Amino acid sequence: MATNNSAKFRKHTASKNVSTGANTVKTAVVKEEVKTQDSASFASGITMSVEELKDRIVHHLHTSIGTSTQKASKLAWWQAVVATINEFIFERLTQTQYTNAQKDSRAVHYLSAEFLMGRLTVNNLCNLDLYERIKDALAALGKDINEICDEEPDMALGNGGLGRLAACFIDSLATLNYPSVGYGIHYENGLFRQEIREGRQVERPDSWREYGCPWEVCRPESVQNVPIGGYVEEQQAPDGAMRKVWHPAHVIKGVPWDIPVVGFRGSSITVLRLWESRATESFNWDVFNAGGYVDAQEEKASAEAISKVLYPNDSTEAGKMLRLTQQYFFCACSLRDILRRYNRAHHHDYGKFAAKNIVQLNDTHPVVAIPELMRLLVDEEGVSWDVAWSIVQQCFAYTNHTLLPEALEKWPVYLFERLLPRHLEIIYEINYRFLNGEVEARWPGRDDIKAKLSIIEEGPCRQIRMAHLAVITSSRVNGVAAIHSKLVKENLFPEFAQLWPNKFCNVTNGVTPRRWLLACNKGLAELYNEVSGKDWPLKLELCRKMADYADDEAFQKRFMQVKLANKEALATKIKQLTSIDVNPRSMFDVQVKRLHEYKRQHLNLLYILYLYRQLLANPQLKIVPQTFIFGAKAAPAYSLAKDIIYAINAVGERINNDHRIANQIKVVFLPNYRVSLAEVIIPAADISEQISTAGYEASGTSNMKFSMNGALTLGTMDGANIEIVEEAGVENNFIFGLSVQEVQDLKSRGYNSWDYYNSNPDLKAVLDWLDTDYFTPNNPGALSSIKRSLLDGGDPFLVLADFASYVQAHERAQELYKDQKAWARAAIINSATMGKFSSDRSIQDYVNNVWNIKSIDVITGVK
């Protein structure tokens, strides 16, 4: 579904000359009779009335949770609500699995080390069309649905964008009825909980299932045993042929936990299967019998350690043995699961394996699945190398998520020798055949090219380049936004692209409009129901109808009222979490995302300092009141990132308490940014800060969530920002800064940040301010590390080069904000033109260009 929207969007981007004819349409638009909806018309087919649902909740409170309406805590009420909806979910799950087994058509297996699911209750209620009824049922029981749903802990089994993308994709897979399974790791501790103490980040463990997770189901019948460590022996078979036998040192048990993912209108249920590591019983017994109780406990602890924690590094490689073990563990479990399911129908005849299975590798984290599948087929199933290689090549596809060199995973060869000796041999064999086959044929005698393309990086510590293994094997390699895919092909893997030009493609990321609009912004969703009908969460292009009302003043007012209500809700949240008072009528300028130098939260901070200085220098100055809102976790070992968090808090503390500026600016840092907080922040944003150095943000997805919810993007021409303004119109957003080409040119000419410091007095002043104790009383220099990185450190992400242009973009934003009608118009157009960024479109692109799978209608009525 490569959408050709250019003609359509131009209609709305021709700015002032647009005649939408909207003024002639009454804004009361089509009022549907939703309230009197009779049971037959519920979109999900679930016909239970409010009264019946109320009885079910009370029933579960008694019989599933074991408490009473008098004694029940909010947590217990929440558990009872989940038990109530699980009745529907499990029935639908059984039907989906029955259907898929019957049809036996090709399925996609989405392998990802991270799934950032967030909370499921509101999302599932909306997708099942049960939200209003459960709300009413709870109200009848004297309970507020918001308070009850607020009891749910976030499932934070991911760091940020990559993990959230995986979560949006399984939502779309379920909604679009594609046979699919998500595979990942059942981390006992998700991403750390962030506390802010005296302005600094403190990490606390996140034990999300301390009191159990009512969504997940353990599946003991699908436990897998995974070998690891040991050595490889060469044996001669009776026929004289040599074969490799791996004698592993340990066997780890993988226990699957299934989380049902509910498609919109309950269409089908896709399973997210997460593997938990345990010690195998057999091993423990051996040690016990030898009298080694303590050893056995250690063995148990090290087996369980594998799925204990999510690595909190976002886009940097963590060179840890445990991390490689995690990757191998979940891939090995998942492949055995896939083989088991295949063999049930096809009896170890692998002729149809590739026709029935495709495995999507979400970044390089699951790439060790490639040698593992080769090993399973060749060593354990007796398939010949050539046949196995042909199967494996058809079965894998790889998504690249980053060009950052420090994030491209490499594993030392010695680690593989220790943990995965047989896999190492297989990787060598794949590499040997590749270099002496295709590379030699194309570039005869070119050892330099062989060295560059080899899976093995030579050097004092030989390393395995996981991305090369992925590219060499996969049938398709995709980037995640048009610009990124182009850079993957031209800059990252140019020789691979020469060898296989058709292997490389683009799939621009998307986000699910169910969670990121329907469920989190009920006010705006209601407006869309009126103007676009109720199918827009399935066909996000329908939202474009709202652009017809962009010039309608009455409609603009309604749109801005929804925004104001969302801002009031966020202001309440801000007060709760930080005690800071903010004015909901001020412009909400938001930057929420992981903290990283390339994302440039410090550029934003420099602008705030600049603005504050202006206000102090001109006490009469009246500006558009602005609230700057940040949310960001820093990797615990990333000290500059943590210093930036501290700086934001220190600057905020000073500004928020400075009466001279009369509350014209406020700076808020919301602690513990996560999915559930994003759902409150994003609908309330006026400005979406997407200010990465051009060429560094592969796609971004929060940019899409913000635009859908009517924020205007203040951003660089990077990642999916480029495609967002292509849809919404560059004149409806605030684009600034160097382009990808200009960044490359400036870097190759030799960038010197001191030049910008010396030639821009405002910039010099704010940087020098960081060396004083103005923001950190009695502690001068507490913020100096930021200045140092931008000057002595060479400013690798060109913050100073983009500063002046960034200031101008902010000035344009304030100018437009003064004209609320013009602002409303631009906000409406932004929201209305985001159809392309539904993850349903992304999934359809994968289906068409990568997976070649078919959608299946679930057979109902099966028990």
Ligand SMILES: *Cc1c(COP(=O)(O)O)cnc(C)c1O
């Ligand atoms: C969408 C999302 C992200 C990704 O944000 P980017 O700005 O695209 O990096 C990260 N964290 C959470 C909680 C999200 O919802």
